[in-house]
Amino acid sequence: MPPAPPDPIRLEVFKHLFASVAEEMGVVLRRTSYSPNIKERRDFSCALFDAAGQMIAQAAHIPVHLGAMPLSVQAAIDALTLGPGDVAILNDPYRGGTHLPDITLVTPIFVDAQPSGVAQNTDGAGERPFAFAACRAHHADVGGMSPGSMPIARELIQEGVIIPPLKLVEAGQINQGLLELLLANVRTPEERRGDLHAQLAANAKGAQRLGELAARYGLAEVQGAMQGLVDYAERMTRRLLAGLPDGVYRFADRLDDDGVDPQPAEIVVTIAIQGEEATVDFTGTAPQRRGSVNAVYAITLSATLYVFRCLLGEDAPTNSGCLRPLRVIAPVGTVVNARPPAPVAGGNVETSQRITDVLLGALAQAAPDRVPAASQGTMNNLTIGTSRAEPGAGDWDLAAGRPFAYYETIAGGMGGRPGKAGADAIHTHMTNTLNTPVEALEYAYPLRVQRYEIRRGSGGAGRWRGGDGVRRDIELLADAQVTLLTERRIFAPYGLAGGAPGQPGRNLLLRGGQEMELPGKTTLQAEAGDVISVQTPGGGGWGAPVD
């Protein structure tokens, strides 16, 4: 007998219970992880899934992980037979991942104390998990051609070690051979080992707490609540769509280039809203590129889920039900659904922002009073590092002579909003990581920040002006390799309803009193005394300016 659907009370109680489990997983991961990228910048997500791999609850951390996590769980379910004590690991963008630094661990959850409540496979092969816990964390280095594993690459294999769905833990035993093979292919193996153990601990916490809920409320009740919550999110999304005018809304925007070839790449979306459902069709989008701006399908799904989730309101549930009334069409072999062996690092961090921009641009036609103009539309990825000790480190005593890798994403302007200006100097849409404090940075690296300020006037004019971007100038105190993976250096963030576009960003190299313009995506060998100036885009304005 299928479990009875929970009533409005159970729904709300279980929403808190499941959210609490996902949050506790996040706390364990943050506490037990080793690397600053997870601890300080909080670049990770945790979530719970039902037996079919539907996402039930997610601790709100990084939006770009949103739609991608269910595909990771699905990939693990498809590739492996997961039994008690097993944990799957993967990062292959073409098999459940998004880009290589994001490593996902998937743990099946079983009810051991209640044999009668355990669902059996039809072929009687054994127990089936009633749920899954999964977490995804951005690892600071997974090998590949440059420190930080966010290179200007031409094929995936240059970006780092590729992990298809495999069992990192089998029947409670860590697969040491697999672990050592992975660690032999990264630059900072001990840090990776620590972070992977933290991810295992997070999933174990999720499994333990969900098991406790099953013991406290009964398996049928928990499973019923899972389905109830997915249905609930679906109902909310259907209500949202029903409230938007039926119609076909099209929007297109461009990526500047791919870092290898200079041509722009167009992303086109057509959203057809009919009643309570919508089709989101990316047909017409540019073919995949040689450079790394290729997004896999999971990214496109994440961006789609994010924009509709935003329209639902802050306290709505975030789960697979939100996607049910949406049909997402992303033609294979384009920059929104790349095929192997295309490199993908920029797809995750840059193209994801542009996909969000076009989705919002289309939805603005359906809901003009609820959608802001374009925000900066880039994460301004900056990596400075060395693989070996460099001369000229001066009094850089604590870390003298050690290789280092400094990675940062830099905030920019938010688009003007109907009714209020866009915020200055803030991370928008698909990311929300923190900055590295200037004083922490200068202790850790042979770098000196000369300037970190709002780039005044960079936001687009409008009735509600776009937020201003940021200028961050960093002086190198030692020779180092600098990699920039940035967007919106050519094509500006759009304005809406008559608002002006924001100013595009700029990357400059200041050397010996000279100012040199750098491309949006580039790697260069810089010298001690050089200053890298990253000036991020302003948001577009909303509404025609009033004098």
Added chain:
Amino acid sequence: MRIGIDIGGTFTDFVLFDPASGSLQTFKRLSTPHDPAEAVLAGLARLDQQREAERGPAGDPTPSLAEIVHGSTVATNALLERKGARTAFVTTAGFRDLLAIGRQNRSQLYDLFADRPAPLAPAELCFELGERVDRRGHVLQPLDPAELAALVERLTAAGVESTAVCLLFSFANPSHEEQIGAALRQAGLLTSLSSEILPEFREVERASTTVINAYVAPTLNRYLGRLAEQFQGVEFRIMQSNGGSISAAQARREGVRSILSGPAGGAVGAFHVAQAAGFSRVLAFDMGGTSTDVTLCDGGVRVTSEGEIGGLPVRIPLIDIHTVGAGGGSIAAVDLGGALRVGPQSAGADPGPACYGRGGLLPTVTDANLALGRLPADRFLGGQMALDAAASEQALTRLAQAAALTAAPGLTLAQTAALGVIQIANAHMERALRVISVARGHDPADFALLSFGGAGGLHACELARALGVRTVIVPPGASTLSAFGMLAADVVKDYVQTVMLAGTVPFAELAALGEALAQRGLAEVAAEGAPPARIALYPQVDVRYRGQAYELTVPLTPDFVAAFHAEHQRIYSHSQPAAPLEIVNLRLRAVGSVPRPALPTAEPGDPAADAAWLGRRPVVLPSGLVDAPLFDGAALRPGHAIAGPAMIVYKDTTVFLATGDRARVDRHFNLVVAVGDR
């Protein structure tokens, strides 16, 4: 005579303690939000008259008013309501937007219309000075006296009331900040220097802390000045957010340290009561009308230096309190997807819950408790306020209809909805209690739950059950616990200094650096009036593995390295004893202990609580309707025992015991409940 005074939203509480006789008494005045000093002064005046009267014809000397320990609600409100001073911010050239950029993140992921809290110093009052110091304190660019003189003129011309100065790496070399401070103060400008307030690295948090200090300083100054004028010869002490108190003179310079004084008083009071009852590990649970504060005490009140107030970061040590927007006044409603929601909207005090009969039509948590018979309608706030049960029932019936509920067997539609509202409210609070326990690495089952908010007694036992907590404590006079905690608080001063040294530095060198802090701490706590024999110093050190972004604090002893690895293992489940370390900060906590107020005590007597018996009332349990006894909390004596289901009505809270819960009154008149199984 020592007096603790806490200003709340509705009442200003007074707790009097006579160290000579050990007597303890409490009273309340209605708060005067337009001028909080009014209620304080009125209460103190009443006390003066009472003492005059007690003096009597024989002229027996009554104990003189020696000391008042007070919260700093005025500073808190100035900050939260953004009614503080016109504040300027001065920093290193190139970093004028430090406050506005903050940590560059947004607080809400999916709200396209959310904004970060605006900086307390507006953009037009943020100024830069050409100067730069590196991380070792070496001056790269000296301060230009002409530029400084021009700045003083601009600040004066701008009509600035208070100025915060935070230069990069000023903790490593404060000389530039000191020069600026001297020039501004000479010009008569009230000035807060980051190197004085918080000489610790991470510029955004240090700047934010310093600006908050500057922002509340004039308000706090005026308020304390007024009290001091009225009560000359009385020593005023101010409760700090770290759970200790300091002299008013010190508090006026460092207002940011007392921003959370009210909740800190509550936590200290809760721990003191729990400890006296024999529990040193306790979850303090303060459920009020609009929100619930929870904190965890593990052998002492816990502080964190990663706090946030009103969305702004503060790095001074604060009691580690987590707040959720669910309380007795939280409104229940059905959302678009058909789920029943409780909060975050609150009916507040006006119109308040439907049962207040002041025009509120929406059902709240209080209405649900009333409809279930758990809150006796005729005894709310000691019977001073009649509750309208019919209004609650109507509101809940409307809610049940909107949610398409069907009445549970034997219950009305309103009661069915009410059970749901309670369950959901409890789910909110269970989540909050998990945040401060599980998320900090503790199992709630190892703790007792101490409930002291007005609305908490109705929910405490159910919550304890959900969390696996076996004991619930409800102290008498729970609502004055914060004022009581202020009396129980020691003199506590916290110091920090960023040093950022390699882990290989000899211990003797660290100890010498620590000695400078120790001398300062000793002198300043002694200046607070603590006798040397009662002063204790706790030197600490913040250590991390090289390359990590987070430090752990361990005692500064010759074994601190081993202690760090052990602590890392305990908290994070792994450690790397061979990995190189960084010594980040030296810390010192200097404590001058004060005599603790003794709690009222009586030896336990007969378990029969007949003297407190008020009759039987119908009450709804999840299993259905039963007749449950009602007891008068004020009439309970040590030794009395009550088995659930039952209600115990105090003047300021009602305790609900479900079937299986067994309460006993301990020798300090606390209700100690052995929580029944699920």
